[in-house]
Amino acid sequence: MTTTTGTATVTTMWQDKHSGPRGHKLMTKELGEKIPALYANENVENYDDVLAPAKLFSPYGKWTWYVTEWDAETGECFGLVQGFETELGYFSLDELAEATVFGGVPAVERDLYWEPKTLGEIRRRSR
Numbered sequence: 001m002t003t004t005t006g007t008a009t010v011t012t013m014w015q016d017k018h019s020g021p022r023g024h025k026l027m028t029k030e031l032g033e034k035i036p037a038l039y040a041n042e043n044v045e046n047y048d049d050v051l052a053p054a055k056l057f058s059p060y061g062k063w064t065w066y067v068t069e070w071d072a073e074t075g076e077c078f079g080l081v082q083g084f085e086t087e088l089g090y091f092s093l094d095e096l097a098e099a100t101v102f103g104g105v106p107a108v109e110r111d112l113y114w115e116p117k118t119l120g121e122i123r124r125r126s127r
Contacts, residue, residue, distance in 0.1 A: 014075035018097040022106040026056060026097050027075070034116075038069045038078055047088065048120030052079060055111040060101050065091055065108075066122055080119050082126065 013032060016025040034053045041050050052066035068079040075093035080086065099107040117125075 013072050038071045053116045055114040
């Protein structure tokens with residue numbers, strides 16, 4: 001949400017309302033500042049060269065989300081999604097943060113030890 005008060009414009013960053021049970025946030029302010037805004041890479045000639053600064057995953061399944069772009073206000077992201085298929089697509093941090101298994105255990109976590117890689121590197125390692 002963007003609000004204007006007097007001459008200052010303040011943008012509110014997406015908040016992870018479900019970080020308590022998980023023990024960490026899916027997106028921190030510091031990490032969010034390293035990720036380009038949505039559509040920043042739409043004119044990139046080779047998307048395999050795009051960097052994924054964040055990796056989210058489900059320890060209870062085979063789903064992984066590599067964030068390459070995001071909207072800091074809404075939590076909408078774009079990146080590489082590995083699930084039933086491996087494809088580029090949009091996903092919502094709200095939906096991932098709210099997903100639970102086993103009666104309330106958070107289903108998605110952020111890889112706290114992730115070192116940013118290009119999508120090309122990620123695809124090559126996934127084979």
